[in-house]
Amino acid sequence: MTKKVEIDWKNLGFDYMKTDLRYLSYWKDGNWDEGVLTEDNVLHLGESSPCLHYGQQCFEGLKAYRTKKGDLQLFRVDQNAKRMQDSCRRLLMPEIPVETFIKACTDVVKANEAYLPPYGTGGSLYIRPMMIGVGNSIAVKPAKEYLFTVFCMPVGAYFKGGMTPVNFMVSDYDRAACYGTGQQKVGGNYAASLIAHEIAAEKGFADCIYLDPTTHTKIEEVGAANFFGITKDNRFVTPKSSSILPSITKYSLLYLAENVLGLEVSEEDVYIDALDGFSEAGACGTAAVITPIGGIEYKNKLHVFYSETEVGPITRKLYDTLTAIQIGDIEGPDGWITKL
Numbered sequence: 001m002t003k004k005v006e007i008d009w010k011n012l013g014f015d016y017m018k019t020d021l022r023y024l025s026y027w028k029d030g031n032w033d034e035g036v037l038t039e040d041n042v043l044h045l046g047e048s049s050p051c052l053h054y055g056q057q058c059f060e061g062l063k064a065y066r067t068k069k070g071d072l073q074l075f076r077v078d079q080n081a082k083r084m085q086d087s088c089r090r091l092l093m094p095e096i097p098v099e100t101f102i103k104a105c106t107d108v109v110k111a112n113e114a115y116l117p118p119y120g121t122g123g124s125l126y127i128r129p130m131m132i133g134v135g136n137s138i139a140v141k142p143a144k145e146y147l148f149t150v151f152c153m154p155v156g157a158y159f160k161g162g163m164t165p166v167n168f169m170v171s172d173y174d175r176a177a178c179y180g181t182g183q184q185k186v187g188g189n190y191a192a193s194l195i196a197h198e199i200a201a202e203k204g205f206a207d208c209i210y211l212d213p214t215t216h217t218k219i220e221e222v223g224a225a226n227f228f229g230i231t232k233d234n235r236f237v238t239p240k241s242s243s244i245l246p247s248i249t250k251y252s253l254l255y256l257a258e259n260v261l262g263l264e265v266s267e268e269d270v271y272i273d274a275l276d277g278f279s280e281a282g283a284c285g286t287a288a289v290i291t292p293i294g295g296i297e298y299k300n301k302l303h304v305f306y307s308e309t310e311v312g313p314i315t316r317k318l319y320d321t322l323t324a325i326q327i328g329d330i331e332g333p334d335g336w337i338t339k340l
């Protein structure tokens with residue numbers, strides 16, 4: 001690595017930063033073109049592009065990490081590739097082959113290596129693949145042309161403080177409908193969630209908890225992260241629902257809780273009025289990593305789990321194990337790490 005950039009690595013938040021190169025590929029007449037790395041971070045789109053009007057777009061989020069030896073590695077990139085294909089199928093967009101997705105991410109990380117935070121700073125390089133429907137058409141129909149891009153930026157903690165407990169409030173709004181697109185990573189879900197987040201932030205909460213859209217009795221998501229709880233008898237429990245995003249971090253934790261920590265694990269209904277059964281709770285996701293949930297406010301009452309200031313022992317162990325794999329301190333299960 002020759003280039004050096006002046007960045008305060010220890011105080012990175014979760015913000016956009018322009019890095020040197022991004023990948024761009026165009027789909028037309030049934031084919032993806034070769035794809036290029038480009039310096040230009042501005043997209044030139046037709047005014048009638050379906051992504052702008054009808055939200056025909058999807059995206060992903062994953063991270064690259066620097067190991068102690070200084071090597072670069074990606075965490076479970078194949079899972080993001082497959083989830084993006086699922087989003088594409090749901091929105092009638094052309095799928096990006098898994099190999100193309102992985103190569104695009106790899107090329108972008110290598111091209112922006114100078115922006116990858118040093119080992120030990122807690123930072124990582126956040127990678128944002130995105131696909132949008134473009135071209136000239138105004139009818140509510142799938143676009144005739146598509147753009148796939150991958151860009152990246154260095155990031156630190158998503159929720160202020162990182163691995164310190166934060167409080168959430170239950171929202172009256174839904175982010176997704178029950179047979180809608182909650183399982184896919186598509187922009188419309190996030191547009192629908194902005195108001196709920198804003199209300200939670202105004203009231204001093206880190207974010208909001210969404211309940212199931214049909215009965216409003218079960219926990220679905222924690223902002224842009226999945227929920228998990230540790231029951232008083234030490235089971236790792238996470239909600240099962242067809243309208244939440246299948247979090248890659250959550251499935252990684254399910255595996256680690258069972259196979260490394262030896263806990264019983266379960267995906268099941270998590271009722272908002274049964275929080276007493278949990279001794280610890282957390283939000284998990286690529287951006288959130290594991291963020292301990294101090295308490296959840298529901299019907300004007302704050303339910304505190306382990307503590308509003310201290311991290312519970314199982315949450316801590318899960319965090320230490322997951323992050324050690326991500327930064328290469330310990331070996332992960334087969335196929336989790338792609339070394340660049």
Ligand SMILES: Cc1ncc(COP(=O)(O)O)c(C=O)c1O
Binds near residue numbers: 226284
């Ligand atoms: C709504 C939502 N839920 C959960 C997650 C966590 O998913 P992952 O662990 O794959 O990042 C994310 C972030 O991608 C998200 O946006």
